[in-house]
Amino acid sequence: MLDNDINNHTKREFNLMNTDLIDIDPKPSKRIVVSKLQTPTKINQISSKSDYDIDFSRNKSNKRIDNNLDLFYQENESKLRDLENKLETLNQKSEEQNKIYLSLGETLNDDYNLKRENLQEIVDNLMERAQDIKNSTDDLKGSFNEKSESLNKRYASKQLEISKIYRNKLETKTQEFLQQREKYEEEVKIDKENLRSEIDNLNTQIEEKAIYFHSNTDFQNSKKQLAIEINNIRSENFEQLNKKTEMLMNQNKDLRTEIDVLEKNIQSKLMPKNASLKSNIQKENETLQMVNETRKKKIEESATLAKQYEKMQLKYNSLQSELSIYETKIKSLKESIQHHKDELQKKETNRRVLHNELQDLRGNIRVFCRIKPETNSQFTLKEINTLDPDESINEETLSKFDRAQLQIEMPNDLLKRQNSSPRKQQHNNTVFEFDKIFNEKSTNEEVFDEVSQLVQSSLDGYKVCIFAYGQTGSGKTYTMLNPVNGIIPSTLRHIYTWVDDLKGLGWDYKMKIQFVEIYNDTINDLLAFNNNSTMVKRSLMKKKIDIRHANGNTTLTNVEQIDITNINNVEDILSKAKKYRATNATKENENSSRSHSVFTIFLEGFNKLTNEHSNGVLNLIDLAGSERLSKSQAAGDRLKETQHINKSLSCLGDVIHSLSQSQKPAHIPFRNSKLTYMLQNYLTGEGKTLMFVNVSTKSYFETLNSLRFSTKVNDTKMK
Numbered sequence: 001m002l003d004n005d006i007n008n009h010t011k012r013e014f015n016l017m018n019t020d021l022i023d024i025d026p027k028p029s030k031r032i033v034v035s036k037l038q039t040p041t042k043i044n045q046i047s048s049k050s051d052y053d054i055d056f057s058r059n060k061s062n063k064r065i066d067n068n069l070d071l072f073y074q075e076n077e078s079k080l081r082d083l084e085n086k087l088e089t090l091n092q093k094s095e096e097q098n099k100i101y102l103s104l105g106e107t108l109n110d111d112y113n114l115k116r117e118n119l120q121e122i123v124d125n126l127m128e129r130a131q132d133i134k135n136s137t138d139d140l141k142g143s144f145n146e147k148s149e150s151l152n153k154r155y156a157s158k159q160l161e162i163s164k165i166y167r168n169k170l171e172t173k174t175q176e177f178l179q180q181r182e183k184y185e186e187e188v189k190i191d192k193e194n195l196r197s198e199i200d201n202l203n204t205q206i207e208e209k210a211i212y213f214h215s216n217t218d219f220q221n222s223k224k225q226l227a228i229e230i231n232n233i234r235s236e237n238f239e240q241l242n243k244k245t246e247m248l249m250n251q252n253k254d255l256r257t258e259i260d261v262l263e264k265n266i267q268s269k270l271m272p273k274n275a276s277l278k279s280n281i282q283k284e285n286e287t288l289q290m291v292n293e294t295r296k297k298k299i300e301e302s303a304t305l306a307k308q309y310e311k312m313q314l315k316y317n318s319l320q321s322e323l324s325i326y327e328t329k330i331k332s333l334k335e336s337i338q339h340h341k342d343e344l345q346k347k348e349t350n351r352r353v354l355h356n357e358l359q360d361l362r363g364n365i366r367v368f369c370r371i372k373p374e375t376n377s378q379f380t381l382k383e384i385n386t387l388d389p390d391e392s393i394n395e396e397t398l399s400k401f402d403r404a405q406l407q408i409e410m411p412n413d414l415l416k417r418q419n420s421s422p423r424k425q426q427h428n429n430t431v432f433e434f435d436k437i438f439n440e441k442s443t444n445e446e447v448f449d450e451v452s453q454l455v456q457s458s459l460d461g462y463k464v465c466i467f468a469y470g471q472t473g474s475g476k477t478y479t480m481l482n483p484v485n486g487i488i489p490s491t492l493r494h495i496y497t498w499v500d501d502l503k504g505l506g507w508d509y510k511m512k513i514q515f516v517e518i519y520n521d522t523i524n525d526l527l528a529f530n531n532n533s534t535m536v537k538r539s540l541m542k543k544k545i546d547i548r549h550a551n552g553n554t555t556l557t558n559v560e561q562i563d564i565t566n567i568n569n570v571e572d573i574l575s576k577a578k579k580y581r582a583t584n585a586t587k588e589n590e591n592s593s594r595s596h597s598v599f600t601i602f603l604e605g606f607n608k609l610t611n612e613h614s615n616g617v618l619n620l621i622d623l624a625g626s627e628r629l630s631k632s633q634a635a636g637d638r639l640k641e642t643q644h645i646n647k648s649l650s651c652l653g654d655v656i657h658s659l660s661q662s663q664k665p666a667h668i669p670f671r672n673s674k675l676t677y678m679l680q681n682y683l684t685g686e687g688k689t690l691m692f693v694n695v696s697t698k699s700y701f702e703t704l705n706s707l708r709f710s711t712k713v714n715d716t717k718m719k
C-alpha cells in the first residue's frame with residue numbers, strides 16, 4: 001500500500017542547474033529532496049519508510065493544506081525556479097571559482113616547478129662550476145694537493161650543504177604549499193558541503209515552510225525571509241570566495257617574493273663564498289707556486305751543494321793523501337833535521353876545536369896595527385908587501401902570509417937633524433911587523449871582521465882580551481867604543497845573533513857585563529850609576545874595589561855586574577857609562593885618556609843536549625893615552641897620572657911579552673899594575689890576547705914609541 005502511495009505521487013524533475021537535479025513531490029505526503037549532483041540524473045525517489053509514515057500521517061491529517069500547498073507550489077513554482085536558477089548561477093560561479101582556483105593552482109604549480117627548475121639549474125651550474133674549480137684545483141695541486149684537496153672537499157661539502165639547505169627549504173615550501181592547497185581544497189570541500197547542507201537545511205526549511213504554509217499563514221513571510229537569507233548566504237559566499245582568491249593571490253605573491261629572496265640569498269651567499277674560495281684557491285696556488293719555486297731552488301742548491309761537497313770530498317781525500325805524504329815527508333825531514341842537528345852539534349864541537357886550533361896557530365897573542373887617517377901628515381907610514389909573486393909557497397914562506405910589515409919614515413926635518421947627529425940613521429925607515437895592519441882606509445867593519453874570530457873564541461868558552469893601545473887621539477876609543485860600529489857594540493850584536501843561532505843546537509847563554517876604569521891604579525865602577533841612577537863623583541865613591549882571584553876566576557868586589565837581555569839595553573848602559581866617565585874626566589882630568597877602561601862580557605853557556613858547559617870572558621880595553629913624559633912635560637898630579645899610565649902600560653907590555661915567550665918565565669909580573677893583576681886570569685892559560693896599536697902620522701916619536709911597544713908584546717924585532 002505504501003508503495004502504491006508513493007507511486008501515486010507525481011514525480012517531477014527540476015533541472016536547477018546543468019549539474020543539479022532536484023526531485024520534489026508536490027504532494028504534502030511526499031518530501032522534497034534536493035541534492036547536488038555532478039551530472040544530471042533521473043529523479044530521486046523517497047526511499048525512507050519513516051518519511052513515508054510521517055508524510056502519510058500528514059496526508060491524512062491535512063488534506064486542505066495539501067490543496068493549499070499545491071496552490072502555493074503552483075504560485076511559487078516560478079519563484080522557486082528563480083531560486084533554483086540563482087542557485088544554478090551560484091553553482092556556475094562556484095564552478096568558475098573552482099576553475100580559477102584550479103588554474104591558479106596550476107599556475108602556482110607551474111611557477112613552483114619553474115622556480116624549482118631554475119634553482120636546480122643554478123645548483124647544477126654551481127655544481128658544474130664547483131666541478132670545474134675542483135678539476136682546476138686538481139690540476140694545480142700536483143704534489144702538494146693535500147691542502148687544495150681539503151679546500152675542494154670543504155667547497156664541495158659547502159655546496160652540498162647549501163644545496164641541501166635550499167632543497168630542504170624548497171621542499172618545506174612545496175610541502176607547505178601542498179598542505180595549504182590541501183587545506184584550501186578541504187576548506188572549499190567543507191564550504192561546499194556546508195553549502196549543500198545549508199541548501200539541504202534550506203530545503204528542509206522550505207519543506208517545513210511548505211508544511212508551515214499548509215498550517216500557517218506566515219509561510220509567505222518565512223519564504224521571503226528565506227530568499228533574503230539565501231541572498232545573504234550567496235553574497236557571503238562570494239565575499240568568502242573573493243577573499244580566499246585574494247588571499248591565494250597574496251600568498252602566491254609572497255611565495256614569489258620569497259622565492260626571489262631565496263634566489264637572491266643564494267646568489268649573494270654563494271657568490272662571495274665562491275669568490276673568496278676562488279681567491280683562497282688563487283692564494284693557495286700562489287703560495288704553492290712559491291713553495292714549489294723555493295723547493296725547486298732548494299733542490300737545485302742542494303744539488304749544487306752536493307756537487308760541491310763531492311768536489312770538496314775529492315779534494316779532501318786528495319788533501320788527506322797529500323797530507324799523509326807530507327806527514328811522511330815531515331817525519332823523514334824531522335829525522336833528517338835531527339840527523340843534521342846531531343851533525344851540526346858534532347860540527348859545532350869540531351868547529352870549536354878547529355877554531356881554537358886556528359887561533360892557536362895564529363898565536364894566542366896577536367898585535368894589529370891601525371893607522372888613523374890624518375889630513376896633515378907629518379911623516380909616512382908605509383905598508384910593505386912581504387910577498388914576492390915569484391916566490392914559491394913552502395913552509396918557510398907560508399908564515400909570510402900571516403904577517404904584515406909597516407915602515408915608518410922619518411920626517412925630513414928630523415932626518416936632517418939626525419944626519420947631523422953622530423947616531424945617524426938609527427931610526428930611519430924602521431920597519432915593524434904585525435899580525436895585521438889596518439890602513440887609513442880600513443873601516444870599523446873590516447876591523448871587526450877580523451876581531452870577530454876572537455869574539456867567537458870567547459863564546460866558545462875562552463878568555464879573551466882585546467886592547468887598544470896608542471897615543472892620545474890615535475883612534476883607540478873610535479876603534480873600541482864607536483857607538484855605531486865600534487868593537488864593543490859590534491861584539492854585542494855578534495854575540496846576540498850567535499847566541500840566538502846556538503839555541504837551535506841546545507845552547508843557552510847567560511850574559512853579564514861589567515865596566516870599570518883604572519885611574520892612578522884605582523878601580524872605579526863605571527856602572528855604579530845603575531844603583532841610584534845618579535852620577536857619583538869618583539872621589540866620593542867610598543866603596544873600595546878589590547881584585548879577587550879564585551879557581552881561575554877573577555872578581556872585583558863592589559862592582560856592578562848587569563845581566564843583559566837585549567842590545568838596546570846595553571847601548572843605553574854604555575852611553576850612560578861613557579857620559580859618566582866623561583863627566584868625571586872633565587872634573588878631575590883634562591881628558592878621558594888618563595884612565596884605562598875595561599868592558600868585560602861574561603858568557604856562561606850550557607848545552608842541554610850535550611851537557612857541555614862553556615865559560616868565556618871577553619875584555620875590551622881602551623887604554624890610556626901613551627904619552628912620553630918628555631912630551632907631556634907634566635908636573636904634580638899630571639905627572640903622577642902619566643907615571644901611573646906609563647907604569648901600567650909598561651907592565652902590560654912586560655906581562656904580554658913574558659906570556660908570548662915560548663919558554664915562559666917562572667914569574668910574570670902581573671901584580672906590578674892593577675890592570676895586569678885584574679886581567680891575570682884572562683891573559684894566562686888558554687887566554688887569547690889581541691893588541692891594537694893605534695897610530696897616526698901626526699906625531700912621529702909618539703907613533704914610533706907605540707910601534708916599539710908593539711915589538712915588546714909581539715916579540716917582533718925591529719929590522
Ligand SMILES: Nc1ncnc2c1ncn2[C@@H]1O[C@H](COP(=O)(O)OP(=O)(O)OP(=O)(O)O)[C@@H](O)[C@H]1O
Nearest residue numbers: 372373471472473474475476477478479592593625
Ligand atoms: N880610523 C878613523 N877614521 C876616522 N876618524 C878617526 C879614526 N880614528 C880616530 N878618529 C877620530 O879621531 C879623533 C880621536 O880619536 P879617539 O878619541 O878615538 O882617540 P883616542 O886614542 O881614544 O884618544 P884618547 O886617548 O884621548 O881617548 C876622534 O874624533 C875620532 O873620531
